[in-house]
Amino acid sequence: MLLEKMTMEEFSVALEKTKTLAVPYGTLEAHGKHLPLYTDTITMCRVLEEAALERDFFIAPPVHYGVCTSTGQHPGSIGITPPTLRRITTDIVTDAYARGLRNILLISGHGGGAHVAAMKESAEVLAATLPHLTIAALSIYDVIWDDLERLAETENDSHAGEMETSIILHLAPKLVKGRGAEEYPAFTKPLIFADKVSQWPGAVWGNPEKATPEKGRELFLAMVRVTIEILKKMDEAAR
Ligand SMILES: [Zn+2]
Secondary structure, eight states: OBGGGOOHHHHHHHHTTOOEEEEEEOOOOOBTTTBOTTHHHHHHHHHHHHHTTTSOOEEOOOBOOOOOSTTTTSTTOOOOOHHHHHHHHHHHHHHHHHTTOOEEEEEESOOOHHHHHHHHHHHHHHHHHSTTOEEEEEEGGGSOHHHHHHHOSSTTOOTTSHHHHHHHHHHOGGGOOSOOOOBOOOOOTTOOOSOOTTTSTTOOOBOGGGOOHHHHHHHHHHHHHHHHHHHHHHHHHHO
16 A cells, blocks of 8 residues: 555555555665666565555655665765664654554665664664564565575676666666676775775676566565565564
């Protein structure tokens, strides 16, 4: 159930059936020269919409801005800082709780470390503060490792690479503009430099040439399955 399309009356009736809300998180972030800036958002929103065909729960409009460190200076990326993400997460969950929602899934199509950490930090505080809240905070990429390993031909595949390109080929093929070249960032870990663009000019981590819509469909369905499992777990914990 897409919250944004419901009336207040429909919301009240539906709240009798479910007290679960999923909040998709995305980014406006460079994804190679070939994928749209809102790749993470579209992926997460579509996964939740598909999961909602099988299970009753509310879907909030996405948090469309995220914390982007590695891609923060690439063309088109517009991000927010961790305190902002923590604040908006805290406000959304607190207000949803006040409307009667009790199980809240915060799930991100972006896997950046600082981004997911900010979501989790807020969730920890909220879990300790709101007495009847069941909450989960994660990136979908945290729970899909087995499927990524099974489906990807590229060994070290990640951002805008084989599998993320495959997903967008499945979900929105018209938005895929050719293919960025195979690339891996030359980050000098553990050193951190502000200028990531010179170490990672193409913003591709992996090999987009290996992407296919079929692989994208399989990974997409795996993401849906894993999301449904998490929602079930939350419902069981809330009982
Ligand atoms: Zn992405």
